[in-house]
Amino acid sequence: MLKWYKEIGKNNDVVISSRVRLARNLKSFPFSAKLNEEQALELVENLKAATPVLESKSEKKFYSCNIDGLTDSEKTAMVERHIISPLLLAREQSTGLILSEDERISIMLNEEDHLRIQSITGGMNIMGAFAEANAADDVASELFDYAYHEKYGYLTSCPTNVGTGLRASYMMFLPALNVTGKIVKLAEELSQYGIALRGTYGEASKSVGNLYQISNQKTLGSTEREIIESLNRIVEQVMKQERRYREYILTHNYDEFEDKVHRSFGVLKYAKQLSSSDAMTLLSQVKLGIDLELLHLEDDCNVHELMMEIQPGNLQCLLDKNMGSAQRDRFRADYIREKLPDMV
Amino acid sequence: MLCDKCKKNQAKVYYTEIINGEKKEQHLCEDCALEYTSFSMGSGMSNQEITLGSLLSSILGNYAAPGSLHGAEQTEKEPVCDHCGMTYSEFLKEGRFGCADCYDSFKKGLEKSLRNIQGSDTHTGKKPKGFESGTEKIVKELSEIDKLSIKLQDAIEKEEFEEAARLRDRIRQLKKEEINNA
Ligand SMILES: [Zn+2]
Ligand SMILES: [Zn+2]
Numbered sequence: 086m087l088k089w090y091k092e093i094g095k096n097n098d099v100v101i102s103s104r105v106r107l108a109r110n111l112k113s114f115p116f117s118a119k120l121n122e123e124q125a126l127e128l129v130e131n132l133k134a135a136t137p138v139l140e141s142k143s144e145k146k147f148y149s150c151n152i153d154g155l156t157d158s159e160k161t162a163m164v165e166r167h168i169i170s171p172l173l174l175a176r177e178q179s180t181g182l183i184l185s186e187d188e189r190i191s192i193m194l195n196e197e198d199h200l201r202i203q204s205i206t207g208g209m210n211i212m213g214a215f216a217e218a219n220a221a222d223d224v225a226s227e228l229f230d231y232a233y234h235e236k237y238g239y240l241t242s243c244p245t246n247v248g249t250g251l252r253a254s255y256m257m258f259l260p261a262l263n264v265t266g267k268i269v270k271l272a273e274e275l276s277q278y279g280i281a282l283r284g285t286y287g288e289a290s291k292s293v294g295n296l297y298q299i300s301n302q303k304t305l306g307s308t309e310r311e312i313i314e315s316l317n318r319i320v321e322q323v324m325k326q327e328r329r330y331r332e333y334i335l336t337h338n339y340d341e342f343e344d345k346v347h348r349s350f351g352v353l354k355y356a357k358q359l360s361s362s363d364a365m366t367l368l369s370q371v372k373l374g375i376d377l378e379l380l381h382l383e384d385d386c387n388v389h390e391l392m393m394e395i396q397p398g399n400l401q402c403l404l405d406k407n408m409g410s411a412q413r414d415r416f417r418a419d420y421i422r423e424k425l426p427d428m429v
Numbered sequence: 430m431l432c433d434k435c436k437k438n439q440a441k442v443y444y445t446e447i448i449n450g451e452k453k454e455q456h457l458c459e460d461c462a463l464e465y466t467s468f469s470m471g472s473g474m475s476n477q478e479i480t481l482g483s484l485l486s487s488i489l490g491n492y493a494a495p496g497s498l499h500g501a502e503q504t505e506k507e508p509v510c511d512h513c514g515m516t517y518s519e520f521l522k523e524g525r526f527g528c529a530d531c532y533d534s535f536k537k538g539l540e541k542s543l544r545n546i547q548g549s550d551t552h553t554g555k556k557p558k559g560f561e562s563g564t565e566k567i568v569k570e571l572s573e574i575d576k577l578s579i580k581l582q583d584a585i586e587k588e589e590f591e592e593a594a595r596l597r598d599r600i601r602q603l604k605k606e607e608i609n610n611a
Pocket of ligand 2: 510511512513514515526527528529530531532534
């Protein structure tokens with residue numbers, strides 16, 4: 086099965102991927118704030134035992150590991166591919182990971198909550214992602230006694246996750262909303278509906294590669310389906326707006342825009358060194374050019390997959406040896422040149 | 430005092446935020462406080478988590494002792510979670526529960542603050558497989574005869590007399606069996 090980021094999904098011109106996260110805790114262990122190292126280690130070992138059961142209940146292969154066992158570049162690469170959170174790496178106690186071979190399902194062990202079950206799919210398919218996470222949750226709930234409260238639902242370490250423990254998020258490609266300066270306003274508007282918008286790589290209003298994340302904030306009081314449906318309604322609106330602004334740019338600045346896209350392609354094809362932020366900006370232009378049919382390539386090209394592969398940690402893993410940043414910039418340029426199909 | 434953000438409403442929440450070691454103090458109205466929360470929630474970035482924690486603590490503090498801004502920390506008998514030992518002020522400071530029992534240990538004030546943060550205090554979503562609520566448990570512990578008696582009562586109230594007669598006969602039969610088995 087394809088890794089999720091190699092998959093070209095529905096509405097892929099705007100929606101890159103869909104992700105669902107469920108926060109769960111076991112009744113028998115203290116939450117992270119009160120967990121000592123001995124308990125943390127025991128917790129991780131207990132939870133890892135779910136791996137063969139998960140495997141037998143699905144048709145996927147699953148791996149498990151302790152995070153200390155990974156190399157630094159493996160860790161970074163996993164953060165870049167959204168398999169684990171930076172917080173998992175920042176934790177001082179023992180932490181672990183259960184990961185499906187296709188990387189669609191990852192379960193962080195002893196992050197802020199005992200279990201953070203996550204599922205990602207390409208394109209707009211949050212229900213699909215939810216179904217996978219939910220199935221893994223069912224397996225885990227049969228193995229472990231969850232901290233669950235009749236009134237408050239799934240109990241979490243932080244009161245902002247209690248209830249469903251569900252965070253549903255879309256990774257969106259919003260170059261036109263960004264270039265027309267609508268992002269900050271949009272973020273403010275969405276926050277009134279309990280929806281957050283922030284940069285995927287980097288902070289709130291500044292995002293590298295025009296990639297943004299849109300997710301629900303409230304987890305208590307609505308059912309999982311209601312949370313997802315209201316997020317979907319908003320994402321549909323954002324998608325509509327993004328497409329409208331793209332249309333606007335095309336009709337008002339066609340020549341200028343076409344030139345920009347082709348220049349970006351030219352740099353990617355001929356540069357000898359590329360920093361990751363330059364490469365992200367250029368790739369973002371090229372993706373938009375392909376989506377708007379301003380740029381025609383000989384073969385299909387999954388630009389988002391490339392964006393992920395050229396992040397420092399992933400590049401390091403690809404080359405399998407330590408590189409300095411100048412060396413990495415050179416390798417990145419070579420890699421993109423080779424991967425990017427020629428123009429028709 | 431007026432709200433520092435909108436400068437229109439009365440400030441009700443006293444709110445301290447520490448970002449990169451710098452302390453920033455704000456007085457917010459409830460609306461602005463709520464907006465601030467929903468905006469900074471759940472980012473996974475530690476700065477914003479701290480923001481939320483202190484906002485939560487100011488909301489909780491307000492409800493605990495109206496009129497006093499830092500009331501919660503000064504109340505004499507501070508709630509402590511028997512199970513994990515977390516104190517209420519520790520919870521306010523961290524914005525994190527120490528264990529599952531903390532939810533009940535800190536129940537007082539929690540519902541109001543959950544309504545502030547989440548817009549609700551009651552879960553309506555998924556339950557773990559096999560989870561039984563209190564009422565479900567009670568129902569499960571009822572004997573077959575008890576359950577049928579409830580149904581019988583219901584049938585009589587709805588004037589479904591045929592159904593009532595059927596239930597009455599079934600109850601009689603079960604009672605007879607019980608006597609025979611004893
Ligand atoms: Zn205000
Ligand atoms: Zn506790």
